[in-house]
Amino acid sequence: MSGSNFGKVLQLTTFGESHGVGLGAVLDGFPAGMALSEADIQVYLDRRRPGSTTMGTTRQEADRVELLSGVFEGRTTGTPIAMLVRNTAQRSGDYNTISQLYRPGHADYGFDSRFGLRDWRGGGRSSGRETIGRVAAGAVCAKLLGEMGIELTAYTCAIGDIRVDPVRFDREFLQHSATAMPDPIADEQAVALVQKLREQGDSIGSAVACRITGVPAGLGDPVFDKLDARFAQALMSIGAVKSVSVGDGAAVTTARGSENNDAFLPAAENAGSLRKATNHSGGILGGISDGSDILLQACFKPTPSISLPQQTVNRDGIPADIEIHGRHDPVIAPRAAVVVETMCAIVLLDAMLSRMCTRADDVISFYGRR
Amino acid sequence: MSGSNFGKVLQLTTFGESHGVGLGAVLDGFPAGMALSEADIQVYLDRRRPGSTTMGTTRQEADRVELLSGVFEGRTTGTPIAMLVRNTAQRSGDYNTISQLYRPGHADYGFDSRFGLRDWRGGGRSSGRETIGRVAAGAVCAKLLGEMGIELTAYTCAIGDIRVDPVRFDREFLQHSATAMPDPIADEQAVALVQKLREQGDSIGSAVACRITGVPAGLGDPVFDKLDARFAQALMSIGAVKSVSVGDGAAVTTARGSENNDAFLPAAENAGSLRKATNHSGGILGGISDGSDILLQACFKPTPSISLPQQTVNRDGIPADIEIHGRHDPVIAPRAAVVVETMCAIVLLDAMLSRMCTRADDVISFYGRR
């Protein structure tokens, strides 16, 4: 059953395995006429690359994207944009010893249960490298959003107990932060923590926040394709995410209505949307954007690949011990932030395209213009 | 743009507004040959009915379901199962005064932004009554799951600061609990809290947990339709949900890999799936079920309709005060638990149907049988 396809008007299909020929994406339904080059995409891929931060694995791959289709004379043509990143630094030998074992915390057992076999090299399709296709496609979407004044900023907001302090939020620092934390103090603490865990052969959980500014009101299709429901699917589909929240998230459980409701205020001059006195909703009410900033958060479990010895069973169901060596991040958020950001870009642009054909008078005026 | 359709092999389409003619669902792709009557569905609808708990609104509706199609001589036929619940107790007059105002915490402004107009009677399509179609369809799915030994149990796990104590979990009590809390002590405390808030004209947040037992390993389509990603969309699409989590949820942020990884153990005799020493994963690893119980949680914001005065603007953008009177629950979870449960049933059955055609040898043996 197909599961590598995402989106409604805009449809993303990804493919590829960690140690196969390559990974890629086909983005179909993207509007024609936008300037696009490989460099636009490469910038985003470089953000998720191992080694791009000091937190990263030691696997060094160029991850160079090649545009295969959908662009002519530097502009998108409206036809599918296919992008390919070839794998270059595979060392499958690293994984030979575990081909017959089910790694705890990994999808190995699930893949075998489902498909009867699996590409065990580096996790195959369940590897973190699967996100390359997402990032490449999301980079294309983010560019068009940017041309409309919509900005997405995802960052690591927590690593273990270390949390970013909002009052220290430093966008400039974020560009160079080893942890993708926009807070120099938290970053420094986190680097130390991660280094310690790496030495211990252990790993730690983390969280990524994403803020989207400049969002028009009215985005999101009731009822199953509510804007937050689409974000939830998009973010939960990223490997290792165990929780997704919007606005105040789980904190709403203990809030009162009189606190949680955001009072509406008249729109600012020349602004399209109403303002709100607060933004507990995270920019989405009843599944539709309310014109305030969209605030999302995703929590990542600790990297399941650890070198500490663990108990498991092999493919025959016989108990076995396992130690996982190789090039693994002890924490996921630093490299996943760009994945969250680009997935959000895909969801948002898709919702914006959908919105264009929701009113009869828009339809009539569109065709009247012709 | 269409958004009232959900599912892959199994497709649910819902329709209807709070104060229109009625609400309903069309469930297409449901397997043929299962015994089904209106009574099977009514049981679930009664659980979400106002007045079914003492927490409920005082609006009394029978919410009787009528099966319009897809069943012949008491069995499903494989064709679309259409179900209709007519509205009978509409009192639109309650809402007249707010037709020109944007209620804080509600979708009113979003609907107007998106569609240029809205059915303002009782929230129209964004009313909690929208879930009638979900519950009716999910009841059908839950029946088939039950025939395969798969049980879903959703319950209120928190109302404000009051949380269910797992050691007091009482399945029998749950059937009669006013709050859908399976813990008599928590239930009593919550009833008192809610009564107090009702008197204050305020409301409170809450959370629903769902446990699914008997789940086979191997369910979930990588990569965007991971089982947890589908659950996330399904649950976040329920009105007022602001956070969705699987297994340990947000707590993974501070966990270490050595704690969070669940060790695999050999399968019990005659059991299909491996066992695990713990279940931090909540039964889903890498987006595929691992054979352990599936554990999900959704957090609901406090009911936005409160009678305390609030600040807002009207459709012309002019500031205005608003007090919302009418029949509103001060807390959402007690009646939403069955919505969570039935949405989970839809997602799970859909995933089970998808799983049936993922292996070439299953395909060959299926057609070989014929």
Next chain:
Amino acid sequence: MSGSNFGKVLQLTTFGESHGVGLGAVLDGFPAGMALSEADIQVYLDRRRPGSTTMGTTRQEADRVELLSGVFEGRTTGTPIAMLVRNTAQRSGDYNTISQLYRPGHADYGFDSRFGLRDWRGGGRSSGRETIGRVAAGAVCAKLLGEMGIELTAYTCAIGDIRVDPVRFDREFLQHSATAMPDPIADEQAVALVQKLREQGDSIGSAVACRITGVPAGLGDPVFDKLDARFAQALMSIGAVKSVSVGDGAAVTTARGSENNDAFLPAAENAGSLRKATNHSGGILGGISDGSDILLQACFKPTPSISLPQQTVNRDGIPADIEIHGRHDPVIAPRAAVVVETMCAIVLLDAMLSRMCTRADDVISFYGRR
């Protein structure tokens, strides 16, 4: 597996059986703000009603449509438009004798093979009454198309050897034609032929043509959702259709390129699209509308229900003779013309909505306006 859902931006779901409670449709994604009443839909349903022409079956049903949702104060709201037609004149007894037999030319055996059981009353879901949902939904779409100056005209172009002569095309006569033929002479001949076949207990094949005027250029999504590919699916999905063609259709097989190519001419003043010297293409080139009239044709097999004795087998595979008595049209096109017309309306409107988000500058200007 779901198959009662059709469309992309605009999604139609139909339900219902010939002798069940009723038949209906849910149209999701229809733009908000268009005036709509049950009368708008009833006009179309009346065109497909038995007894609406003298060719029809003698079954008399009111087929009154009830709007269940999606309309508020006389306007569409952008939420799903659900429509229901209750069955009132069922005489299941007519079918009792054939419940164990597979009627030649019918779907009985297919349904049993697929689902293991079937609703044998009047063909159940495979009855011609299934089209009620299509016609109801298509009527809604045709109204919006009409507001943009797009007109659809479907008519019977052939019954057996009797073909409509284009030089006698009489739109006025079409409104009252017993055969839905817009040619009084062909109509008269066809009435006589059909009467003779009815007496003989036999039936005859037929064809429906559809012309769509006022179509803008640029509709149709390459490559699988080409405009003609969508029409082909839509028309072939109507029961008894065995051939679908566009423009010159099968005649292209013997044409030369120098004949078949339509020369482009400059656009007329104030016109949006180029003109063409001829229209062999039927208004679609490379799967995209070219601004000329769209010309489609569908060929219907003779009604399979005939009272002449036929050879078949029963559910146990034992040979048996069968004679089918009941209320059956000896020819399908007269009542199917409106089904063709409304399916075309659905396909076309869906393509027009899709077209609105295909260019980056349209996207930017749409959101710039806000």
Next chain:
Amino acid sequence: MSGSNFGKVLQLTTFGESHGVGLGAVLDGFPAGMALSEADIQVYLDRRRPGSTTMGTTRQEADRVELLSGVFEGRTTGTPIAMLVRNTAQRSGDYNTISQLYRPGHADYGFDSRFGLRDWRGGGRSSGRETIGRVAAGAVCAKLLGEMGIELTAYTCAIGDIRVDPVRFDREFLQHSATAMPDPIADEQAVALVQKLREQGDSIGSAVACRITGVPAGLGDPVFDKLDARFAQALMSIGAVKSVSVGDGAAVTTARGSENNDAFLPAAENAGSLRKATNHSGGILGGISDGSDILLQACFKPTPSISLPQQTVNRDGIPADIEIHGRHDPVIAPRAAVVVETMCAIVLLDAMLSRMCTRADDVISFYGRR
């Protein structure tokens, strides 16, 4: 709006332009565990290659397929199978002179109307080379069908007035036929006709028939995804097809029910499906396969690229003359037969996968086995 995606359980996404980097396909949802190599695919690609027949264009391309993902140790893994064919013999210069002109019979004007720009090199996405992705994916599907004893045979059945005589059908000859006609006499006549047209700078229409044997009864999802409706979309989506028919096709228009109905006969010993005395239905009744051979036909217009002078307009709407030189087939069917065959393979396998989850007892027994 996305249109390069096709299928339900099995989803094909294609990409690429005639003179871009390359063309390819991503096939998602294909069952795991089937042996697959590039050679399995190359055989089919070679059948559509220019120069593979003497009818072909003189453009010589290797069209070598590269498997990018979804196969591990020679077996499909259940994850997306991505395939790429790089373009190697582009001579864009051939097209420079026509970049500003709308070629009659081509999609140039449609693409400009839709997208505001187009890749004019060789037709870009609307080139016949677009079918490379279809053929590659269909080859994979045909292999699994073959393992279940299902064979597809597509062939040119007509070129202009020259038609294959069924009594001379010669499967062996078909393998080597220059025209893909399985009739040596028709082939010889057609070769001469095509040669004459090539000299005249003109082209001719043609038709392809496809027979599928070994098909189980019960395939096809009522009502919009009837098996014939899916075939109709699939075949009409192939460039230049103007008519699609099933079984007797348009000839049903003049048939009587007593002739057209196929009598059912008891199943042969050890056979799964009933037999029929005739097969006017072409193996599909009511949109569901009836166990007989499936018979399909598609009519192709003459190649629109002709070197005879034609009248057109340029992008500014100014009249202009055009002569199209380059490497073009004067007839489409010989190379399109394999495209028809592979599209049918995709539709059929998709329908077979869908069929596996249509009965409750199949579901229960599937999971009971585990």
